Every structure is written in structure tokens, then in C-alpha cells.
Amino acid sequence: MDTPQKKPGGRPPEERRRPNSAAEKQQAREVSLRRIGRLFTPYRWPLLLVVAIIVASSIVSLASPFLLRAVIDDALPHQNLRLLVWLVIGMIGVAAVTSAFGVVQTWVSTRIGQQVMHGLRTSVFAHLQRQSLGFFTRTRTGEVQSRITNDIGGMQTVVTSTATSIASNLTTTVATLVAMLALSWQLTLVSLVVLPPAILLSRRVARMRRSITAAQQRELADLNVTIEEGLSISGIQLSKTMGAGPAVVDRFTQSSERLVDLELRSQLAGRWRMATMSIIFAAIPAVIYLAAGLPMTAGAMTIGTLIAFTGLQGSLFRPLTGLLNVGVSLVSSLALFARIFEYLDLTVEVDDPADPVHVPEVRGHVRIEDVTFTYPGSETAAVAGVTLDVPAGTTLALVGETGSGKSTLASMVPRLHDPAAGRITIDGVDVRDMTLQELAGIVGVVSQETYLLHTTVRENLRYAKPDATDAEIEDAARAAQVHELISGLPEGYDTVVGSRGYRFSGGEKQRIAIARTLLRDPRVLVLDEATSALDTETERAVQRAFTELAKGRTTITIAHRLSTVRDADQIAVLDHGRIVERGNHESLLASEGRYAALAA
Structure with a gap:
């Protein structure tokens, strides 16, 4: 076909491949959480079922610390075998019920997540099918493939588990706090001292990982382009006839090395900060034991209450940490959502008319x-x-x-x-x-x-x-x-x-x-x-x-x-x-x- 004297417009390839970070951050900020939430709107009833299961599971699991306190304070000291048997049966029953709830919750939530992923993949693919030739002449094939596979694939964990993780961890946190307050409001205040710095650190880690995630996806797109160009029939023929095989391998190697570096940075981003929080979380039970043994508080609670409380305290920090991690993952994934929504928002230059005209008998004039x-x-x-x-x-x-x-x-x-x-x-x-x-x-x-x-x-x-x-x-x-x-x-x-x-x-x-x-x-x-x-x-x-x-x-x-x-x-x-x-x-x-x- 005729080649126009000047290639269709758009930014130079290098600029398209490595947009400036300020633009990316602005793009990520523009991704509305409400728009992400709309992806789940068709599945609101299954989601409500998942939330109901999570709430029921959290309520049932609350019985465990009280059963433990009864074992330590009542059944064992008084050698009440009948009570001990019933308490043990109750513990086993709680574990069985929460496990069953967990299986159903996982099945429903995973199905919802996969349906959302399916909808995203098909929507992006169908929308790109409607784009004009001009879009494909100025966009690298590997870039398009990367967005459909790598970007959407990178969102899988967030899409599949975020909603249920938030509901599960939030419900567990609230329920655990209620139980802790019922056991000792003083020790509850001691346990929550670390919460504000934990939230602050998590926000900083999330911002770090978001920028790294955007860089990872761009590098994966480059890698896809190298694979598509270097391993296609035409690409292999060209590299062999030009003797460019070593150069292509070197290009692939360098791109892969950059991915290794980005992955390390992603995994280690804020790791020292989070490790510090883990140490503080682990030190809280020791502080609680110390507080319980001070002269002013000695004898204020039973051994069973203390053990039950520390068990709840450990259970509290797990969902709190889970909520913070979900926040980090969600903010990091905004870069992925931005890239996907960018394609979904592309204007279709050559589209079907709003009121199409049918030609009943075509002559061909x-x-x-x-x-x-x-x-x-x-x-x-x-x-x-x-x-x-x-x-x-x-x-x-x-x-x-x-x-x-x-x-x-x-x-x-x-x-x-x-x-x-x-x-x-x-x-x-x-x-x-x-x-x-x-x-x-x-x-x-x-x-x-x-x-x-x-x-x-x-x-x-x-x-x-x-x-x-x-x-x-x-x-x-x-x-x-x-x-x-x-x-x-x-x-x-x-x-x-x-x-x-x-x-x-x-x-x-x-x-x-x-x-x-x-x-x-x-x-x-x-x-x-x-x-x-x-x-x-x-x-x-x-x-x-x-x-x-x-x-x-x-x-x-x-x-x-x-x-x-x-x-x-x-x-x-x-x-x-x-x-x-x-x-x-x-x-x-x-x-x-x-x-x-x-x-x-």
C-alpha cells in the first residue's frame, strides 16, 4: 500500500515507551476508586453474600477467646470435666464453622474476581478491535498485548481479593476490638498506640510501590515488544539475514535485568518500615504482660482474661496489617488501572453510526x-x-x-x-x-x-x-x-x-x-x-x-x-x-x- 510521506503522528517511540513520571502520577490520581468499584456493580448480590458470610464467620470466631478464658479460669482450676468437654467441643465447632464459611467465601469471591477480570479483558479486546488503523500504526503490538495480559494479570490479586479482604479484615478488626474492650478497655488502649504510625508508614510504602509498578509494566511492555519482534517469523528471518541475533539477545537480556531490579525494588519497597512495625506489634504482648504485673494493676484481672486478651490482641494486628497491606496493594494497582482505563477511554475514530441505514439491494454504484x-x-x-x-x-x-x-x-x-x-x-x-x-x-x-x-x-x-x-x-x-x-x-x-x-x-x-x-x-x-x-x-x-x-x-x-x-x-x-x-x-x-x- 502507499506509504504517506510523513508517518502518522503521535509521540516518538522512546517517549511513548517511557512517559515522564509526573504524567503517570497524575494519570494514576485520576483513576477514580468509584470507577473501579463500578466493575463490581453487576455482582453486588454475590458480594453481599460474601460480606454476610464474613460477618457471620467473625461473630462465630469471637467465641474462641471467651471459651479459652472459661477453660483456664473455670474448667481446669475446678477440674470440671463436663464443662471442659463442652468447652473443647465448642472450640472445635467454632473452628469447623469458620473453616466452612472460609471455603464458601473463597469460592464466591474468587468467582466474582475472575468474572471481573474476564469482563475487563473482553472489554479492552473488543474496544481495541473497534480502533482505526491509525491507532495500530502508532502503537507497538507488544504494548497492546502487554496491557491485555500483563496489566490485567497484575490486577488479578487486587480484583479477586481486595473487596473480600477489606470486608473480612474490617469485620474481624471491629469484632475483635469489641471483644477486647469487653475484657479490658485499659489494655485495649495500650494495644492501639501503634495504629497511627502504622497507617502513616503504609501510605508511604503504597506511594513508593505505585511508581515502581508503573515502571514494571512499561518494562514488561518493552519485553513483549522484543519477543514479538525477535521471535516472529519475519523477525527471525531479518535477524538472521542481518546478523543481528546477538544484538536482539542483548536487548532482551538488558530488559530482563531491568525487570529483576524493579521486582527487587517492589518487594523491598518499605520493607524495613514494615519490619519495624512487625517488631512493635510483637512487643505489644510483652508490654501487656508488664502492664498486668505492675503494682497498680496487679490482681485486676484473671490469668484467663490476660491470656484471652493477648490472643485477641494478636488476632487484632493480623487483620489490621491485612487492611494496611490491602491499602498498599490497591494504591499500587492504580497504575495498572490507569493503563487499562486509558485504552477503554480511547475514542473510536471509525465507528458504527447511531442510526444506521440499511441497503436492501446492493448494486455497487x-x-x-x-x-x-x-x-x-x-x-x-x-x-x-x-x-x-x-x-x-x-x-x-x-x-x-x-x-x-x-x-x-x-x-x-x-x-x-x-x-x-x-x-x-x-x-x-x-x-x-x-x-x-x-x-x-x-x-x-x-x-x-x-x-x-x-x-x-x-x-x-x-x-x-x-x-x-x-x-x-x-x-x-x-x-x-x-x-x-x-x-x-x-x-x-x-x-x-x-x-x-x-x-x-x-x-x-x-x-x-x-x-x-x-x-x-x-x-x-x-x-x-x-x-x-x-x-x-x-x-x-x-x-x-x-x-x-x-x-x-x-x-x-x-x-x-x-x-x-x-x-x-x-x-x-x-x-x-x-x-x-x-x-x-x-x-x-x-x-x-x-x-x-x-x-x-
Whole structure:
């Protein structure tokens, strides 16, 4: 296809790969917790069930310290075997009930989390499918893959367990505090002295990890790009022919080393601060024992109360620490949510109309009316004020030097781009007023860059028409002059084409692509250098097939080989996005203008 004189705009690759930290922090701040919460809205009833289970489990578990106090203060000193047995049964029962609650809670919460993850993945993938070609020309493939896999995968723990962790730890904390206050409000105040500094330290750690998480995801995207570029068929072929293998390995190694460093920084971020808090948490029971033994408090409580209280105190710090860690994880994950929401918020440049117009009976009359198009970032229009009329069933050929705008103009018929000015109609209906699905059924495209899926020939052809029968597939292959070739393979139509179709030659891939398009039976054909990869003999065969198939269809052909367009009903010669000549082969040769010069 024609390459615009200036690549579509956007930031330079290096800038896209490493945005400045200030912008990232601003982006992370803009991620609303309310928006994250809306991801869970469809699952509010299962979430309420989880919360109810957590509350019930916390209430039941509160019985344990009181049972322990009764064992130490009543059953054992008085050798009351009957009471001891019942207390032990009660302890076992509490453990069994809370364990059962835990299993149900884990199942429900994990299912909710995975459904949220599924929704995010599919939403991002579907939204990216709707993006225009311009987005993909300025975005690295590895970057897109990284956001769908690494970023969403990195959010999994937060999405799956955050809500339930908050509910569980908060409920346990409140319930434990109530029980501690019931046992001794004085010792409860001593236990809570460390809470304010713990919260402050956790906030600092969260901010540190958020910036590191953003850097990790960017580095993972770079690694994905290196893998995609270095291990694809085309990438391997390029590195081998250029002797660039060692350089590619070195690039991968350096990226992997940076990931190791970032992972270490992430794991150690604030670790000394949190370790200090752990030491303080561990020292609290000793302080409680000291407080209980002071002359002013001696004899104020029983041994059973003291033991039960210290057990509760240990139980209090676990959920408190859990809440603080959840806060750290949530703030750290804002960088991931920011990257995902950035893609979800992308404007769809070429989208279905709000009120689509249906074309009941397609004839294929194409009109290009004063169309202008400029690539983003370019100061020169790739197509400028072009007007053409292609009656149904006729053939238009677009010719001109590389960069003249031929492919850009043709790409607007199937709406790979939308014109900045003017319009393109089919049977009087603006293509922007049709749904993209209906337009794809009307306009078939065969480009010079053939892309085949890594599956069988049959499935590659059926990609165009999922419900196509084997007979229809073979008829399309015959029309494209490729049936005999496929049938002669050991596995016939079940032959796997290989990555990007490297099992076949360029001409063979081109004919398979032509068959795939013809299977849709479009009324309008756009052939962008469709025979460029074919040898002369095969080209003639395919041209004969196209001549037969073009009867009753409208065909727009782009070609450098003028021999392939000499029979076109009309030929338009483009230069710098404008039509400089128009006519048929004979009249254009007779005028001895630009076309005649190209034909010379």
C-alpha cells in the first residue's frame, strides 16, 4: 500500500515507551476508586453474600477467646470435666464453622474476581478491535498485548481479593476490638498506640510501590515488544539475514535485568518500615504482660482474661496489617488501572453510526465526492479533493507513482479511514451511515500485504464466512486459481499454513487471500496490488478469474503494472493525492501525458 510521506503522528517511540513520571502520577490520581468499584456493580448480590458470610464467620470466631478464658479460669482450676468437654467441643465447632464459611467465601469471591477480570479483558479486546488503523500504526503490538495480559494479570490479586479482604479484615478488626474492650478497655488502649504510625508508614510504602509498578509494566511492555519482534517469523528471518541475533539477545537480556531490579525494588519497597512495625506489634504482648504485673494493676484481672486478651490482641494486628497491606496493594494497582482505563477511554475514530441505514439491494454504484484525507501529524493531504464516479459493475483503476495516494483513497471505501472532507457513497448511501458489519459484506478487500492465520487452509478461508460449506470454499479456491495447489498437498485443505502463512510462497498466499475475499461474494471489490506477488503466468490466470468474477461487480483496482488495468472501464492517474488524468487505456496513451510516461 502507499506509504504517506510523513508517518502518522503521535509521540516518538522512546517517549511513548517511557512517559515522564509526573504524567503517570497524575494519570494514576485520576483513576477514580468509584470507577473501579463500578466493575463490581453487576455482582453486588454475590458480594453481599460474601460480606454476610464474613460477618457471620467473625461473630462465630469471637467465641474462641471467651471459651479459652472459661477453660483456664473455670474448667481446669475446678477440674470440671463436663464443662471442659463442652468447652473443647465448642472450640472445635467454632473452628469447623469458620473453616466452612472460609471455603464458601473463597469460592464466591474468587468467582466474582475472575468474572471481573474476564469482563475487563473482553472489554479492552473488543474496544481495541473497534480502533482505526491509525491507532495500530502508532502503537507497538507488544504494548497492546502487554496491557491485555500483563496489566490485567497484575490486577488479578487486587480484583479477586481486595473487596473480600477489606470486608473480612474490617469485620474481624471491629469484632475483635469489641471483644477486647469487653475484657479490658485499659489494655485495649495500650494495644492501639501503634495504629497511627502504622497507617502513616503504609501510605508511604503504597506511594513508593505505585511508581515502581508503573515502571514494571512499561518494562514488561518493552519485553513483549522484543519477543514479538525477535521471535516472529519475519523477525527471525531479518535477524538472521542481518546478523543481528546477538544484538536482539542483548536487548532482551538488558530488559530482563531491568525487570529483576524493579521486582527487587517492589518487594523491598518499605520493607524495613514494615519490619519495624512487625517488631512493635510483637512487643505489644510483652508490654501487656508488664502492664498486668505492675503494682497498680496487679490482681485486676484473671490469668484467663490476660491470656484471652493477648490472643485477641494478636488476632487484632493480623487483620489490621491485612487492611494496611490491602491499602498498599490497591494504591499500587492504580497504575495498572490507569493503563487499562486509558485504552477503554480511547475514542473510536471509525465507528458504527447511531442510526444506521440499511441497503436492501446492493448494486455497487460507488461515488467518491470531493474527498480529502490527511494523516495525523502530516502537513500535506494524502488525498485532496478527489471526485470519481464508478457505476455498478464497472472497473476503476487507480495508477500513479508510490505515495500518490492510491491506496489511501481506496482504503476509505471499506472505511479503513474516514475522509476529513467529502464523502463516499454506495448506491447513494454514505458508507459512514452503514454499519461496519454490513459494509464489510458489501466491500471485499485484497491487499498486497497478505495475512494468513496460523491454522489450516480451510479455516483461513472460512474466516471470511464462518458458515461456508466445503463446496463453497473449494469453489472460491478454484476461482482464485489455487484449488489444484491446495488439493495436491498431503493434507489438502487441512494443511496448516504456518505463522503468517510462511508454509506458502508469496503468490500462493496471495491467491488464498483472494479466495478468502471472494468467499464473501462482495458486490464491490478493492484490489490493492492484489496480483503484485504473482509470477506472470499465475497473474494471467488470476486476471482471467477476476475478469469473469468482475461481471456484475464494481471493481476498484490499484496496480503498478499497467498491463493489469488496461481493460479497465476508466483509469484515474493520481499525483500527490490529486487526479491529474482520467480516461481509458487508449485515450490516456493518446494524450501522451502522465499515464503514457508510466506505460513507457
